[in-house]
Amino acid sequence: xxxxxxxxxxxxxxxxxxxxxxxxxxxxxxxxxxxxxxxxxxxxxxxxxxxxxxxxxxxxxxxxxxxxxxxxxxxxxxxxxxxxxxxxxxxxxxxxxxxxxxxxxxxxxxxxxxxxxxxxxxxxx
Amino acid sequence: xxxxxxxxxxxxxxxxxxxxxxxxxxxxxxxxxxxxxxxxxxxxxxxxxxxxxxxxxxxxxxxxxxxxxxxxxxxxxxxxxxxxxxxxxxxxxxxxxxxxxxxxxxxxxxxxxxxxxxxxxxxxxxxxxxxxxxxxxxxxxxxxxxxxxxxxxxxxxxxxxxxxxxxxxxxxxxxxxxxxxxxxxxxxxxxxxxxxxxxxxxxxxxxxxxxxxxxxxxxxxxxxxxxxx
Numbered sequence: 554x555x556x557x558x559x560x561x562x563x564x565x566x567x568x569x570x571x572x573x574x575x576x577x578x579x580x581x582x583x584x585x586x587x588x589x590x591x592x593x594x595x596x597x598x599x600x601x602x603x604x605x606x607x608x609x610x611x612x613x614x615x616x617x618x619x620x621x622x623x624x625x626x627x628x629x630x631x632x633x634x635x636x637x638x639x640x641x642x643x644x645x646x647x648x649x650x651x652x653x654x655x656x657x658x659x660x661x662x663x664x665x666x667x668x669x670x671x672x673x674x675x676x677x678x
Numbered sequence: 679x680x681x682x683x684x685x686x687x688x689x690x691x692x693x694x695x696x697x698x699x700x701x702x703x704x705x706x707x708x709x710x711x712x713x714x715x716x717x718x719x720x721x722x723x724x725x726x727x728x729x730x731x732x733x734x735x736x737x738x739x740x741x742x743x744x745x746x747x748x749x750x751x752x753x754x755x756x757x758x759x760x761x762x763x764x765x766x767x768x769x770x771x772x773x774x775x776x777x778x779x780x781x782x783x784x785x786x787x788x789x790x791x792x793x794x795x796x797x798x799x800x801x802x803x804x805x806x807x808x809x810x811x812x813x814x815x816x817x818x819x820x821x822x823x824x825x826x827x828x829x830x831x832x833x834x835x836x837x838x839x840x841x842x843x844x845x846x847x848x849x850x851x852x853x854x855x856x857x858x859x860x861x862x863x864x865x866x867x868x869x870x871x872x873x874x875x876x877x878x879x880x881x882x883x884x885x886x887x888x889x890x891x892x893x894x895x896x897x898x899x900x901x902x903x904x905x906x907x
Binding site for chain 1: 755
């Protein structure tokens with residue numbers, strides 16, 4: 554009887570041995586693919602697709618309660634800056650900086666340049 | 679006598695199994711400096727392309743950020759860095775190696791820089807087959823001391839020989855055509871991804887990794903960690 558219980562316990566142990574699910578560190582989605590397409594066929598369509606991918610990565614990460622991968626806010630901010638959406642750009646750069654303090658030298662630089670772009674744009678108007 | 683023979687056989691088998699021992703090192707032995715300095719942020723510089731494929735560099739760039747972050751590093755957004763460096767007139771050739779790594783600490787606040795040299799990114803055909811070869815050398819340098827913290831190089835060759843089973847000359851002709859088509863279609867990017875996967879297995883885990891400072895005893899191939907001849 555004791556043996557049977559022991560055996561049962563061993564079997565149970567092995568059965569659950571592989572159970573704990575490892576949560577992925579980051580959700581990168583289709584990042585590599587959309588970036589590749591953008592470089593292979595540069596244009597509005599592929600650029601929009603890559604930008605949508607970055608937005609999706611942020612959504613997925615929030616949904617799974619994981620950190621947004623390094624550089625994603627920064628890259629999205631940079632794309633916004635190129636579209637002259639400087640307010641959005643600044644917002645993303647700041648989020649990158651708070652998520653990853655290591656990025657602060659670069660982010661402060663980008664924030665400064667987005668601010669000066671914004672200023673020169675409004676002066677032109 | 680029989681037992682003796684058996685024992686000898688087992689001894690030989692064990693010997694051949696462990697024969698690769700001296701060629702293996704632990705991560706700690708190979709990259710002690712990296713464990714000491716503990717860089718958190720990595721700046722991936724635009725790859726230096728020594729291959730004959732002009733577009734290798736741009737396409738390679740799409741494959742490296744993701745696996746590096748999964749090994750626990752903060753990786754500066756590569757597209758942003760490339761663009762800034764282009765605007766500020768940094769060389770995108772071998773001359774990049776001559777820029778003192780310390781410079782990238784001032785410019786971007788990076789703890790370390792990663793140089794990538796694409797040595798081969800090419801296709802070869804021969805009568806009855808073909809293959810695609812990607813060969814890359816990775817070097818991480820400290821932006822504090824300028825020393826090499828991590829170094830790894832490897833080559834991946836993927837056979838693209840067609841697999842049809844028609845015999846004779848007709849079969850050979852068919853196979854040659856099939857090989858050419860298959861080789862042309864084989865994308866380099868998945869091969870580069872696999873190569874990154876293999877190479878980065880040898881990098882000490884970074885701050886954001888669950889195995890940070892717990893992977894020092896992991897064994898890796900020694901020859902890939904040595905400077906190339």
